[in-house]
Amino acid sequence: MDFDLTDEQRMLQDTVRRYLKDNIAPIADTYDRKGPMSKQDAHKFLRELKPFGYVGTMVKEELGGAGLGHIDWAILHEELRGTYASLGGVVGIASASSHGMSESENEELRNRILPGLLSGDKIACTAITEPNVGSNAAGVETTATLEGDHYVINGNKTWISNGTIADYVVVVATVDRSKGVHGILQLLVEKEVSPFASREMNKMGVKSFPTAELNFEDCRVPSTNLLMPPGEGFKRALKGLTFARCNAAIASVGIAQAAIDASIRYARERTQFGKPIGQFQLIQEMIADMVTEVEAARLLTYRAFSMLENGKKARKEGSIAKAYATEAAVRVASKAIQIHGAYGLSEEYPVERYFRDARCYTIPDGTTEIQKLIIGREVLGMSAF
Numbered sequence: 181m182d183f184d185l186t187d188e189q190r191m192l193q194d195t196v197r198r199y200l201k202d203n204i205a206p207i208a209d210t211y212d213r214k215g216p217m218s219k220q221d222a223h224k225f226l227r228e229l230k231p232f233g234y235v236g237t238m239v240k241e242e243l244g245g246a247g248l249g250h251i252d253w254a255i256l257h258e259e260l261r262g263t264y265a266s267l268g269g270v271v272g273i274a275s276a277s278s279h280g281m282s283e284s285e286n287e288e289l290r291n292r293i294l295p296g297l298l299s300g301d302k303i304a305c306t307a308i309t310e311p312n313v314g315s316n317a318a319g320v321e322t323t324a325t326l327e328g329d330h331y332v333i334n335g336n337k338t339w340i341s342n343g344t345i346a347d348y349v350v351v352v353a354t355v356d357r358s359k360g361v362h363g364i365l366q367l368l369v370e371k372e373v374s375p376f377a378s379r380e381m382n383k384m385g386v387k388s389f390p391t392a393e394l395n396f397e398d399c400r401v402p403s404t405n406l407l408m409p410p411g412e413g414f415k416r417a418l419k420g421l422t423f424a425r426c427n428a429a430i431a432s433v434g435i436a437q438a439a440i441d442a443s444i445r446y447a448r449e450r451t452q453f454g455k456p457i458g459q460f461q462l463i464q465e466m467i468a469d470m471v472t473e474v475e476a477a478r479l480l481t482y483r484a485f486s487m488l489e490n491g492k493k494a495r496k497e498g499s500i501a502k503a504y505a506t507e508a509a510v511r512v513a514s515k516a517i518q519i520h521g522a523y524g525l526s527e528e529y530p531v532e533r534y535f536r537d538a539r540c541y542t543i544p545d546g547t548t549e550i551q552k553l554i555i556g557r558e559v560l561g562m563s564a565f
């Protein structure tokens with residue numbers, strides 16, 4: 181068992197850490213407070229971050245991707261999420277979408293769509309959640325009806341990350357609700373070819389990470405845009421969710437580590453009763469608890485990523501990492517505010533942003549409760565849902 185990064189991974193970490201500190205950290209707060217990121221800004225950031233491997237991270241080099249692995253992904257995202265979590269979200273969804281596209285068996289579609297995603301000129305996202313369908317993803321109500329050589333999509337999707345800035349949406353829909361998961365397919369909807377309405381949904385944290393409601397009304401999509409046929413669509417969505425859970429976990433580790441770093445700086449500088457508050461045992465206890473929780477979260481998350489890297493399913497481990505890391509980040513960011521006293525609540529310091537950002541990750545890609553039910557199912561062999 182080796183807990184060390186390789187020399188290449190360490191170099192990647194140092195390089196991005198330096199770049200993000202000099203170029204992204206100074207603008208993160210101002211950008212985030214402006215609200216949902218514009219499409220123009222998203223493309224600008226994607227092009228700037230591409231040389232480090234943030235775009236098409238795990239797409240094979242022969243297909244034009246960065247050819248990096250799951251641990252590299254974790255390193256890149258731990259650093260970016262701790263610097264500017266919303267930007268990490270935009271980039272993460274865009275890059276994970278290109279990975280999904282690179283694995284599509286629809287070669288014609290893949291060859292046409294992938295280059296734009298890999299250059300940062302196009303952005304994609306995935307739409308599963310609906311107004312009536314959250315944790316119970318198998319219950320999707322959006323329909324895709326085959327009419328000649330087109331599918332006609334009708335339905336609404338909610339909480340779709342990158343939804344308002346996406347050129348392409350992977351829509352998870354059903355051809356026949358009576359067939360349950362066996363009726364679920366995945367279609368690639370190209371906004372220019374098959375227009376649909378979108379509306380931004382403002383939220384308390386990761387404020388500049390766009391989150392959208394999408395409305396499909398008789399939206400005609402060429403049947404050649406079929407990514408996964410009925411029956412495969414749900415299985416693939418579930419497979420993608422394990423990776424997404426690890427990704428939410430690493431986002432939380434990055435945000436929580438940033439909260440610790442800010443707290444250490446503050447505890448060394450702020451004096452009360454004639455000494456730095458870092459000398460008080462109760463402040464040290466908070467910092468010790470924060471560090472312990474983040475170290476545990478990081479180990480769980482890297483283990484899950486490492487299993488995915490080695491071709492294992494990591495269903496239980498991904499859920500453990502997601503449940504633990506996202507909840508730990510909320511506790512850690514809350515303690516960071518406590519250490520900062522009233523200043524922790526102020527927009528002058530970054531910890532209130534870390535808290536708001538961390539709070540958003542216990543819900544997507546399966547809530548903490550759903551992760552616990554998955555862990556329970558994996559160890560007991562019985563499903564509670």
Ligand SMILES: Cc1cc2nc3c(=O)[nH]c(=O)nc-3n(C[C@H](O)[C@H](O)[C@H](O)COP(=O)(O)OP(=O)(O)OC[C@H]3O[C@@H](n4cnc5c(N)ncnc54)[C@H](O)[C@@H]3O)c2cc1C
Nearest residue numbers: 306307308309314315339340341543544545546547549565
């Ligand atoms: C920031 C963000 C980004 C997102 N991005 C995307 C995206 O890109 N694409 C996408 O498709 N979706 C996205 N989502 C949606 C997300 O996946 C859902 O919000 C999530 O699955 C939970 O669904 P829900 O919000 O409808 O809650 P519900 O399912 O309505 O749950 C409400 C409460 O009931 C609990 N609950 C539900 N079922 C059970 C059960 N069986 N046992 C115990 N408790 C239960 C839940 O844990 C929760 O506490 C995003 C959400 C957020 C917040």
